[in-house]
Structures are given as structure tokens and as C-alpha cells.
Amino acid sequence: MILELVHIDVLPDHHEQFEQDLATAAATVLPQARGFVEFTPAGWCVERPDVYVFTIGWETLEDHTQGFRDSALFEQWRALIGPHFAQPPVVEHYAR
Amino acid sequence: MILELVHIDVLPDHHEQFEQDLATAAATVLPQARGFVEFTPAGWCVERPDVYVFTIGWETLEDHTQGFRDSALFEQWRALIGPHFAQPPVVEHYAR
Numbered sequence: 001m002i003l004e005l006v007h008i009d010v011l012p013d014h015h016e017q018f019e020q021d022l023a024t025a026a027a028t029v030l031p032q033a034r035g036f037v038e039f040t041p042a043g044w045c046v047e048r049p050d051v052y053v054f055t056i057g058w059e060t061l062e063d064h065t066q067g068f069r070d071s072a073l074f075e076q077w078r079a080l081i082g083p084h085f086a087q088p089p090v091v092e093h094y095a096r
Numbered sequence: 097m098i099l100e101l102v103h104i105d106v107l108p109d110h111h112e113q114f115e116q117d118l119a120t121a122a123a124t125v126l127p128q129a130r131g132f133v134e135f136t137p138a139g140w141c142v143e144r145p146d147v148y149v150f151t152i153g154w155e156t157l158e159d160h161t162q163g164f165r166d167s168a169l170f171e172q173w174r175a176l177i178g179p180h181f182a183q184p185p186v187v188e189h190y191a192r
Binding site: 002003005041042043044045046047048053055061092093094095096 | 098099101137138139140141142143144149151157188189190191192
């Protein structure tokens with residue numbers, strides 16, 4: 001499994017709505033994506049209070065970087081959570 | 097629970113030994129620490145191949161930042177994995 005680690009800098013007055021929309025997007029959009037394994041919210045950063053972190057497990061790297069990102073599902077995902085971003089997300093992938 | 101997220105830049109020729117010593121330290125040192133909940137290795141970074149990420153769950157922030165870091169256990173932990181660091185670890189904490 002590949003773990004996608006996402007840091008998002010959220011607009012200061014959007015925290016609550018971001019959490020709601022992220023939960024909706026994770027429950028409705030991600031399970032439709034090929035290779036999706038799991039979604040895990042880590043929560044808000046103690047040291048940078050506007051930063052939220054979550055992880056998404058994928059069967060392969062390409063399931064995320066090609067399959068999901070090039071799909072209509074990605075547009076639905078971004079339409080839900082994108083309006084709350086203060087900056088573009090910081091994304092890295094990890095493999096064991 | 098507080099999630100400690102750790103990025104470690106590992107010396108290039110130490111990858112295998114680092115993984116072994118991290119597994120030893122996680123299995124022998126962490127379970128003795130007050131407030132320790134769980135250890136989860138995320139693995140090696142696809143985008144930065146010398147960077148390894150893991151998380152440690154703690155009951156409270158202070159269990160890590162005061163209890164563990166000020167204890168003799170921390171010295172044992174660092175003695176095992178510290179020799180493999182190319183740079184000081186990057187650590188942040190997350191709470192839901």
C-alpha cells in the first residue's frame with residue numbers, strides 16, 4: 001500500500017466547514033476511486049493551527065497520481081474541499 | 097489522542113540498519129513510556145527517497161513533549177536511531 005500524506009493550510013474562518021466537507025468528500029467520493037484503501041484524518045496541527053493533516057491509502061502510487069487525479073471524481077473532491085484552502089495542499093507519498 | 101508525525105532524513109547508506117533499529121526501539125523503548133498509545137511506520141518517501149516517516153500516538157501532548165523527552169527512555173530511543181540521522185528530525189503534533 002502507498003500512503004498519501006496531505007498537509008492543508010485551511011482558511012482561518014473555514015475550519016469547521018472544512019472538517020464537515022472533508023468528511024463528506026471522504027465518505028462519498030473516495031470509496032468510488034479505483035485503488036482506494038483507507039482514509040485517516042490526523043487532525044489539526046498543534047504547532048501550525050491552520051494546518052490539517054490526513055492520509056489516504058492507495059493500492060498503488062498510480063491509483064492516486066494518474067487514476068484519481070485524472071478522473072471526474074477528483075473534480076468532485078476538490079469542489080467540496082478546495083474552497084477552504086489558503087494555499088495549495090502539500091502532498092507526499094510513502095511506501096513500506 | 098495526540099499524533100506525533102516524524103520526518104527523518106536518513107543517511108543514504110543507513111536505510112536498512114535504520115529500519116531495523118527503529119523497529120527495535122519501537123518494540124522495546126516506546127511501550128515503557130507513560131502515555132504511549134501506538135507506533136505506526138508509514139515508510140520511505142517516494143519524492144524524497146532518504147526521508148522516512150512514522151507516527152506515534154500519545155494520550156496527551158505533554159506525555160511526549162515533557163514526559164518522554166525528559167526521560168532516560170528518550171536517551172535509549174535516540175541512542176538506537178540517532179546514529180542514522182542525516183539531519184535533526186522534523187516533528188509536529190496533530191489532534192482531532
